[in-house]
Amino acid sequence: MDIISQLQEKVNLIAHLTFNTIGTLQRDDPPNRLSPNYPEPTAHPTEEEGTNFSEQPKLMSSTLVKAAKQFDALVAVLPISESGEEEQLKRITELQTENDAIGQELQKQLEAAEKELNLVQELFRQASNNCLNLKKPDDN
Numbered sequence: 001m002d003i004i005s006q007l008q009e010k011v012n013l014i015a016h017l018t019f020n021t022i023g024t025l026q027r028d029d030p031p032n033r034l035s036p037n038y039p040e041p042t043a044h045p046t047e048e049e050g051t052n053f054s055e056q057p058k059l060m061s062s063t064l065v066k067a068a069k070q071f072d073a074l075v076a077v078l079p080i081s082e083s084g085e086e087e088q089l090k091r092i093t094e095l096q097t098e099n100d101a102i103g104q105e106l107q108k109q110l111e112a113a114e115k116e117l118n119l120v121q122e123l124f125r126q127a128s129n130n131c132l133n134l135k136k137p138d139d140n
Helices: 003-028 055-077 085-133
Strands: none
Touching: 003 055
16 A cells, blocks of 8 residues: 555544544543532443443543554655755646647547548448348349
8 A cells, every 4th residue: 555545544543533532532521510500410321330431541542642653654754855846846847748748649549540430430331231232142
């Protein structure tokens, strides 16, 4: 897999981990009293089950940090452009000119192929007509 695809995969993984981490924190966070006018919130259902959720945010955050470090390592491997912006623009212009020349050549070849196709179709029509116009031999 090329490095750009790997970077995209890591970005997607980081987004996924971030989404899940924030969702888990929201889900498992104990309820807070918003105002003295509201009654005291009831105990969080997960706390009643006796399950220890204090380790889960640490695990999720370490996984997120690990993915971010892997992303940084991939970015560090990217080749550094040693040419300036002007040289890059010059190269882009050269490539566009080359692309245009190749495009024109392909267009010429396409037109020649269409002419040849039309010629072959006309010859086929003529051959078909000649076959149909042949007279059957007399049975006498």
